[in-house]
Amino acid sequence: MKLLVTGGLGFIGSNFIWHWLRNNRNDSIVNVDKITYAADPRYLSGVEKEFEYKFIRGDIRSREVIQSAVEDADAIVNFAAESHVDRSIEDSDEFVSSNYLAVKNMLDLIKGTDIRLHQVSTDEVFGSLTYNKKTQFRHLSRYDPRNPYSATKAAADLMIGAYVNTYGVNSTISYSGNNYGPFQHPEKLIPKTIFLSMLDRKIPVYGNGRQMRDWVYVEDHCAAISLILKRGRTGERFLVGSGKAISNVELVRRILRLLGREDDLIEYVADRPGHDSRYCSDYSYIEKKLGWKPEIDLEKGLRKTIEHYSTNPDLYRDKIARATKP
Numbered sequence: 001m002k003l004l005v006t007g008g009l010g011f012i013g014s015n016f017i018w019h020w021l022r023n024n025r026n027d028s029i030v031n032v033d034k035i036t037y038a039a040d041p042r043y044l045s046g047v048e049k050e051f052e053y054k055f056i057r058g059d060i061r062s063r064e065v066i067q068s069a070v071e072d073a074d075a076i077v078n079f080a081a082e083s084h085v086d087r088s089i090e091d092s093d094e095f096v097s098s099n100y101l102a103v104k105n106m107l108d109l110i111k112g113t114d115i116r117l118h119q120v121s122t123d124e125v126f127g128s129l130t131y132n133k134k135t136q137f138r139h140l141s142r143y144d145p146r147n148p149y150s151a152t153k154a155a156a157d158l159m160i161g162a163y164v165n166t167y168g169v170n171s172t173i174s175y176s177g178n179n180y181g182p183f184q185h186p187e188k189l190i191p192k193t194i195f196l197s198m199l200d201r202k203i204p205v206y207g208n209g210r211q212m213r214d215w216v217y218v219e220d221h222c223a224a225i226s227l228i229l230k231r232g233r234t235g236e237r238f239l240v241g242s243g244k245a246i247s248n249v250e251l252v253r254r255i256l257r258l259l260g261r262e263d264d265l266i267e268y269v270a271d272r273p274g275h276d277s278r279y280c281s282d283y284s285y286i287e288k289k290l291g292w293k294p295e296i297d298l299e300k301g302l303r304k305t306i307e308h309y310s311t312n313p314d315l316y317r318d319k320i321a322r323a324t325k326p
Protein backbone atom coordinates (compact mmCIF):
# COMPACT_ATOMS: atom_id res chain seq x y z
CA MET A 1 0.00 0.00 0.00
CA LYS A 2 0.94 3.64 -0.42
CA LEU A 3 0.01 5.53 2.72
CA LEU A 4 -0.26 9.22 3.40
CA VAL A 5 0.34 9.59 7.13
CA THR A 6 -0.39 12.95 8.74
CA GLY A 7 1.20 13.98 12.02
CA GLY A 8 3.84 11.30 11.66
CA LEU A 9 6.47 13.22 13.63
CA GLY A 10 4.32 13.13 16.77
CA PHE A 11 4.02 10.38 19.36
CA ILE A 12 1.64 7.80 17.87
CA GLY A 13 2.27 8.74 14.23
CA SER A 14 6.02 8.12 14.47
CA ASN A 15 5.49 4.79 16.23
CA PHE A 16 2.97 3.86 13.54
CA ILE A 17 5.37 4.66 10.67
CA TRP A 18 8.05 2.39 12.15
CA HIS A 19 5.47 -0.30 12.87
CA TRP A 20 3.91 -0.24 9.40
CA LEU A 21 7.15 -0.15 7.41
CA ARG A 22 8.80 -2.89 9.49
CA ASN A 23 5.79 -5.13 8.92
CA ASN A 24 5.08 -4.16 5.30
CA ARG A 25 8.54 -3.75 3.85
CA ASN A 26 7.44 -3.15 0.25
CA ASP A 27 5.02 -0.36 1.11
CA SER A 28 5.70 3.35 1.02
CA ILE A 29 4.75 6.25 3.26
CA VAL A 30 4.50 9.99 2.70
CA ASN A 31 4.40 11.84 6.02
CA VAL A 32 2.93 15.35 6.22
CA ASP A 33 3.62 17.17 9.46
CA LYS A 34 3.69 20.84 10.34
CA ILE A 35 6.24 20.21 13.14
CA THR A 36 4.48 21.72 16.14
CA TYR A 37 6.02 21.73 19.62
CA ALA A 38 4.93 18.05 19.93
CA ALA A 39 6.82 16.81 16.87
CA ASP A 40 10.41 15.69 16.54
CA PRO A 41 12.11 14.55 13.30
CA ARG A 42 14.56 12.51 15.41
CA TYR A 43 11.76 10.04 16.23
CA LEU A 44 12.09 8.83 12.63
CA SER A 45 15.82 9.18 12.15
CA GLY A 46 17.13 6.60 9.69
CA VAL A 47 13.70 5.57 8.40
CA GLU A 48 14.35 6.93 4.90
CA LYS A 49 17.56 4.87 4.60
CA GLU A 50 15.75 1.62 5.27
CA PHE A 51 12.36 2.21 3.66
CA GLU A 52 10.48 4.06 0.94
CA TYR A 53 9.60 7.14 2.95
CA LYS A 54 9.15 10.82 2.12
CA PHE A 55 8.63 13.73 4.47
CA ILE A 56 6.72 16.88 3.57
CA ARG A 57 6.72 19.74 6.01
CA GLY A 58 3.18 21.05 5.63
CA ASP A 59 -0.04 21.99 7.34
CA ILE A 60 -3.01 19.66 6.91
CA ARG A 61 -5.27 22.70 6.98
CA SER A 62 -3.99 23.61 3.51
CA ARG A 63 -5.99 21.91 0.74
CA GLU A 64 -3.07 22.26 -1.66
CA VAL A 65 -0.74 20.40 0.71
CA ILE A 66 -3.10 17.45 1.11
CA GLN A 67 -4.12 17.45 -2.55
CA SER A 68 -0.57 17.09 -3.81
CA ALA A 69 0.43 14.60 -1.10
CA VAL A 70 -2.61 12.34 -1.55
CA GLU A 71 -2.31 11.96 -5.34
CA ASP A 72 -0.78 8.50 -5.34
CA ALA A 73 -2.08 7.27 -1.99
CA ASP A 74 -4.33 4.30 -1.28
CA ALA A 75 -5.16 5.63 2.17
CA ILE A 76 -4.70 8.56 4.52
CA VAL A 77 -4.03 7.75 8.16
CA ASN A 78 -4.85 10.92 10.05
CA PHE A 79 -2.89 11.34 13.28
CA ALA A 80 -2.27 15.10 12.93
CA ALA A 81 -4.02 17.00 15.68
CA GLU A 82 -3.56 19.23 18.64
CA SER A 83 -3.67 16.59 21.34
CA HIS A 84 -3.35 18.12 24.80
CA VAL A 85 -6.59 18.69 26.74
CA ASP A 86 -5.05 21.34 29.04
CA ARG A 87 -3.97 23.42 26.05
CA SER A 88 -7.47 23.18 24.54
CA ILE A 89 -8.90 24.58 27.77
CA GLU A 90 -6.62 27.62 27.46
CA ASP A 91 -7.40 28.24 23.78
CA SER A 92 -9.15 25.93 21.33
CA ASP A 93 -8.74 27.81 18.00
CA GLU A 94 -5.93 25.56 16.74
CA PHE A 95 -7.90 22.53 17.88
CA VAL A 96 -10.94 23.54 15.83
CA SER A 97 -8.92 24.14 12.67
CA SER A 98 -6.45 21.23 12.86
CA ASN A 99 -8.67 18.58 14.45
CA TYR A 100 -11.95 19.36 12.70
CA LEU A 101 -11.76 21.73 9.69
CA ALA A 102 -8.73 19.96 8.23
CA VAL A 103 -10.61 16.64 8.33
CA LYS A 104 -13.56 18.22 6.51
CA ASN A 105 -11.12 19.35 3.80
CA MET A 106 -9.68 15.84 3.52
CA LEU A 107 -13.18 14.44 3.10
CA ASP A 108 -13.89 16.87 0.26
CA LEU A 109 -10.64 15.88 -1.43
CA ILE A 110 -11.29 12.13 -1.32
CA LYS A 111 -14.99 12.38 -2.22
CA GLY A 112 -15.58 10.47 -5.45
CA THR A 113 -12.31 8.49 -5.14
CA ASP A 114 -11.49 5.11 -3.61
CA ILE A 115 -8.96 6.61 -1.21
CA ARG A 116 -9.57 5.46 2.36
CA LEU A 117 -9.41 7.94 5.24
CA HIS A 118 -8.63 6.33 8.57
CA GLN A 119 -9.33 8.73 11.40
CA VAL A 120 -7.40 8.22 14.64
CA SER A 121 -9.95 9.30 17.22
CA THR A 122 -10.17 8.97 20.97
CA ASP A 123 -12.37 7.33 23.59
CA GLU A 124 -12.80 10.84 25.05
CA VAL A 125 -15.48 11.58 22.43
CA PHE A 126 -17.81 9.37 24.50
CA GLY A 127 -17.55 11.61 27.55
CA SER A 128 -17.16 10.40 31.09
CA LEU A 129 -18.16 7.12 32.78
CA THR A 130 -19.16 6.81 36.42
CA TYR A 131 -16.79 5.11 38.87
CA ASN A 132 -18.97 1.98 38.71
CA LYS A 133 -16.49 -0.63 37.48
CA LYS A 134 -19.11 -2.39 35.33
CA THR A 135 -19.63 0.55 32.95
CA GLN A 136 -17.59 0.70 29.75
CA PHE A 137 -17.69 2.53 26.44
CA ARG A 138 -19.16 0.07 23.97
CA HIS A 139 -19.32 -0.25 20.21
CA LEU A 140 -21.51 2.63 18.97
CA SER A 141 -21.74 4.33 22.38
CA ARG A 142 -23.26 7.82 22.15
CA TYR A 143 -20.98 10.80 21.64
CA ASP A 144 -20.83 13.10 24.64
CA PRO A 145 -17.54 15.07 24.50
CA ARG A 146 -16.93 17.22 27.55
CA ASN A 147 -13.81 19.30 26.85
CA PRO A 148 -12.76 21.40 23.84
CA TYR A 149 -10.20 18.81 22.65
CA SER A 150 -12.68 15.92 22.63
CA ALA A 151 -15.38 18.15 21.11
CA THR A 152 -13.16 18.88 18.09
CA LYS A 153 -12.32 15.17 17.69
CA ALA A 154 -16.03 14.30 17.95
CA ALA A 155 -16.92 16.97 15.38
CA ALA A 156 -14.48 15.41 12.89
CA ASP A 157 -15.86 11.91 13.54
CA LEU A 158 -19.44 13.09 13.03
CA MET A 159 -18.54 14.77 9.73
CA ILE A 160 -16.84 11.55 8.61
CA GLY A 161 -20.04 9.62 9.43
CA ALA A 162 -22.03 12.18 7.44
CA TYR A 163 -19.72 11.90 4.40
CA VAL A 164 -19.78 8.09 4.49
CA ASN A 165 -23.56 8.13 4.59
CA THR A 166 -24.20 10.99 2.15
CA TYR A 167 -21.40 10.64 -0.42
CA GLY A 168 -20.20 7.09 0.09
CA VAL A 169 -16.75 8.27 1.18
CA ASN A 170 -14.40 5.41 2.14
CA SER A 171 -13.54 5.86 5.81
CA THR A 172 -12.99 4.08 9.10
CA ILE A 173 -12.52 5.39 12.66
CA SER A 174 -10.68 4.00 15.68
CA TYR A 175 -11.24 5.28 19.22
CA SER A 176 -8.28 4.54 21.40
CA GLY A 177 -7.75 4.85 25.13
CA ASN A 178 -4.76 6.77 26.53
CA ASN A 179 -1.57 5.73 24.77
CA TYR A 180 1.85 5.44 26.34
CA GLY A 181 5.30 4.35 25.16
CA PRO A 182 8.33 5.92 23.42
CA PHE A 183 8.23 9.37 21.75
CA GLN A 184 5.45 10.91 23.85
CA HIS A 185 5.78 14.57 24.74
CA PRO A 186 6.84 15.10 28.40
CA GLU A 187 3.75 17.24 29.01
CA LYS A 188 1.75 13.97 29.19
CA LEU A 189 1.28 12.12 32.49
CA ILE A 190 3.54 9.06 32.08
CA PRO A 191 6.70 10.67 30.62
CA LYS A 192 6.19 13.65 32.92
CA THR A 193 6.10 11.36 35.97
CA ILE A 194 9.22 9.52 34.84
CA PHE A 195 11.22 12.66 34.09
CA LEU A 196 10.16 14.57 37.23
CA SER A 197 11.06 11.66 39.46
CA MET A 198 14.42 11.32 37.70
CA LEU A 199 14.96 15.04 38.46
CA ASP A 200 13.87 14.45 42.07
CA ARG A 201 11.03 16.93 41.63
CA LYS A 202 7.40 16.84 42.84
CA ILE A 203 4.88 15.14 40.54
CA PRO A 204 1.66 17.15 40.21
CA VAL A 205 -1.52 15.06 40.29
CA TYR A 206 -4.83 16.78 39.48
CA GLY A 207 -7.53 17.00 42.17
CA ASN A 208 -7.80 13.87 44.29
CA GLY A 209 -6.12 11.71 41.62
CA ARG A 210 -9.10 9.34 41.44
CA GLN A 211 -9.84 9.95 37.74
CA MET A 212 -9.45 6.67 35.89
CA ARG A 213 -8.02 6.02 32.44
CA ASP A 214 -7.74 3.02 30.12
CA TRP A 215 -4.08 2.73 29.02
CA VAL A 216 -3.00 1.19 25.70
CA TYR A 217 0.64 0.56 24.85
CA VAL A 218 1.33 2.49 21.62
CA GLU A 219 2.55 -0.59 19.73
CA ASP A 220 -0.79 -2.32 20.41
CA HIS A 221 -2.63 0.73 19.08
CA CYS A 222 -0.47 0.71 15.92
CA ALA A 223 -1.26 -2.99 15.41
CA ALA A 224 -4.99 -2.23 15.70
CA ILE A 225 -4.80 0.57 13.12
CA SER A 226 -2.84 -1.71 10.76
CA LEU A 227 -5.53 -4.39 10.95
CA ILE A 228 -8.27 -1.82 10.36
CA LEU A 229 -6.45 -0.49 7.28
CA LYS A 230 -6.12 -3.98 5.87
CA ARG A 231 -9.45 -5.50 6.81
CA GLY A 232 -11.82 -2.84 8.16
CA ARG A 233 -14.79 -1.95 5.97
CA THR A 234 -15.89 1.57 5.17
CA GLY A 235 -18.12 3.07 7.84
CA GLU A 236 -16.77 0.71 10.53
CA ARG A 237 -15.67 2.09 13.89
CA PHE A 238 -13.51 0.31 16.42
CA LEU A 239 -12.87 0.83 20.12
CA VAL A 240 -9.23 0.12 21.02
CA GLY A 241 -8.62 -0.24 24.75
CA SER A 242 -7.42 -2.57 27.46
CA GLY A 243 -10.85 -3.05 29.03
CA LYS A 244 -9.30 -1.97 32.35
CA ALA A 245 -9.02 1.41 34.04
CA ILE A 246 -6.58 2.63 36.67
CA SER A 247 -6.71 5.88 38.64
CA ASN A 248 -4.14 8.56 37.85
CA VAL A 249 -2.67 8.46 41.34
CA GLU A 250 -2.39 4.68 41.34
CA LEU A 251 -0.64 4.86 37.97
CA VAL A 252 1.85 7.41 39.32
CA ARG A 253 2.45 5.19 42.38
CA ARG A 254 3.16 2.19 40.12
CA ILE A 255 5.69 4.18 38.11
CA LEU A 256 7.36 5.40 41.31
CA ARG A 257 7.57 1.84 42.60
CA LEU A 258 9.20 0.69 39.34
CA LEU A 259 11.70 3.56 39.66
CA GLY A 260 12.41 2.69 43.30
CA ARG A 261 10.98 6.02 44.52
CA GLU A 262 8.58 6.86 47.35
CA ASP A 263 5.00 8.19 47.08
CA ASP A 264 6.02 11.41 48.86
CA LEU A 265 7.04 12.83 45.47
CA ILE A 266 3.31 13.14 44.68
CA GLU A 267 1.81 16.59 45.06
CA TYR A 268 -1.94 17.11 44.65
CA VAL A 269 -2.74 20.29 42.68
CA ALA A 270 -5.94 22.12 41.66
CA ASP A 271 -8.09 19.92 39.44
CA ARG A 272 -8.41 20.39 35.67
CA PRO A 273 -11.71 22.19 34.90
CA GLY A 274 -14.38 19.72 33.75
CA HIS A 275 -12.06 16.77 34.41
CA ASP A 276 -13.68 13.54 33.16
CA SER A 277 -14.00 10.85 35.84
CA ARG A 278 -13.42 7.60 34.06
CA TYR A 279 -12.73 6.12 30.62
CA CYS A 280 -12.75 2.39 29.93
CA SER A 281 -13.40 0.64 26.62
CA ASP A 282 -14.90 -2.71 25.74
CA TYR A 283 -12.75 -3.91 22.83
CA SER A 284 -14.83 -7.00 21.98
CA TYR A 285 -15.95 -5.64 18.58
CA ILE A 286 -12.43 -5.32 17.15
CA GLU A 287 -11.49 -8.63 18.78
CA LYS A 288 -14.40 -10.41 17.12
CA LYS A 289 -14.08 -8.66 13.73
CA LEU A 290 -10.32 -8.42 13.30
CA GLY A 291 -8.82 -10.63 16.01
CA TRP A 292 -7.14 -7.70 17.82
CA LYS A 293 -6.50 -7.69 21.53
CA PRO A 294 -3.88 -5.87 23.61
CA GLU A 295 -0.64 -7.88 23.85
CA ILE A 296 1.31 -5.71 26.28
CA ASP A 297 -0.10 -5.34 29.78
CA LEU A 298 0.41 -2.23 31.89
CA GLU A 299 3.25 -3.67 33.97
CA LYS A 300 5.27 -4.76 30.94
CA GLY A 301 4.41 -1.56 29.02
CA LEU A 302 5.50 0.67 31.89
CA ARG A 303 8.81 -1.19 32.21
CA LYS A 304 9.48 -0.75 28.48
CA THR A 305 8.48 2.91 28.66
CA ILE A 306 10.70 3.67 31.66
CA GLU A 307 13.59 1.89 29.94
CA HIS A 308 13.13 4.06 26.84
CA TYR A 309 12.95 7.42 28.63
CA SER A 310 15.73 6.68 31.07
CA THR A 311 18.11 5.61 28.31
CA ASN A 312 17.24 8.42 25.85
CA PRO A 313 16.97 11.59 27.96
CA ASP A 314 18.77 13.68 25.28
CA LEU A 315 15.84 13.19 22.92
CA TYR A 316 13.60 15.03 25.36
CA ARG A 317 15.88 17.51 27.12
CA ASP A 318 14.50 20.75 25.63
CA LYS A 319 10.91 19.52 25.85
CA ILE A 320 11.28 18.47 29.49
CA ALA A 321 12.43 21.93 30.46
CA ARG A 322 9.33 23.50 28.88
CA ALA A 323 6.81 20.86 29.95
CA THR A 324 7.85 20.61 33.59
CA LYS A 325 8.27 24.23 34.62
CA PRO A 326 8.12 24.34 38.45
Ligand SMILES: NC(=O)c1ccc[n+]([C@@H]2O[C@H](COP(=O)([O-])OP(=O)(O)OC[C@H]3O[C@@H](n4cnc5c(N)ncnc54)[C@H](O)[C@@H]3O)[C@@H](O)[C@H]2O)c1
Pocket residue numbers: 006007008009010011012013032033034035036037038039040058059060061078079080081082083084098102120121122123153175176177178179180184185
Ligand atom coordinates in the same frame (compact mmCIF):
# COMPACT_ATOMS: atom_id res chain seq x y z
N1 LIG B 1 -1.97 10.26 22.82
C1 LIG B 1 -3.07 9.58 23.13
O1 LIG B 1 -3.18 9.02 24.22
C2 LIG B 1 -4.21 9.47 22.14
C3 LIG B 1 -5.28 8.61 22.41
C4 LIG B 1 -6.30 8.48 21.47
C5 LIG B 1 -6.24 9.20 20.29
N2 LIG B 1 -5.21 10.04 20.05
C6 LIG B 1 -5.18 10.75 18.75
O2 LIG B 1 -4.06 10.27 18.06
C7 LIG B 1 -3.51 11.28 17.24
C8 LIG B 1 -2.03 11.45 17.54
O3 LIG B 1 -1.87 11.77 18.92
P1 LIG B 1 -0.41 12.02 19.53
O4 LIG B 1 -0.50 11.77 20.97
O5 LIG B 1 0.57 11.29 18.70
O6 LIG B 1 -0.26 13.59 19.29
P2 LIG B 1 1.05 14.47 19.25
O7 LIG B 1 0.63 15.80 19.78
O8 LIG B 1 2.21 13.77 19.87
O9 LIG B 1 1.37 14.60 17.69
C9 LIG B 1 0.56 15.30 16.81
C10 LIG B 1 1.35 15.55 15.54
O10 LIG B 1 0.49 16.24 14.63
C11 LIG B 1 1.21 17.33 14.04
N3 LIG B 1 0.24 18.37 13.69
C12 LIG B 1 -0.60 19.05 14.52
N4 LIG B 1 -1.34 19.93 13.82
C13 LIG B 1 -0.95 19.80 12.52
C14 LIG B 1 -1.35 20.44 11.31
N5 LIG B 1 -2.29 21.39 11.30
N6 LIG B 1 -0.77 20.05 10.15
C15 LIG B 1 0.20 19.10 10.14
N7 LIG B 1 0.62 18.47 11.26
C16 LIG B 1 0.04 18.83 12.43
C17 LIG B 1 2.20 17.75 15.12
O11 LIG B 1 3.31 18.46 14.58
C18 LIG B 1 2.59 16.42 15.74
O12 LIG B 1 3.68 15.85 15.06
C19 LIG B 1 -4.32 12.55 17.54
O13 LIG B 1 -5.27 12.70 16.51
C20 LIG B 1 -5.01 12.26 18.86
O14 LIG B 1 -6.25 12.92 18.94
C21 LIG B 1 -4.19 10.20 20.94
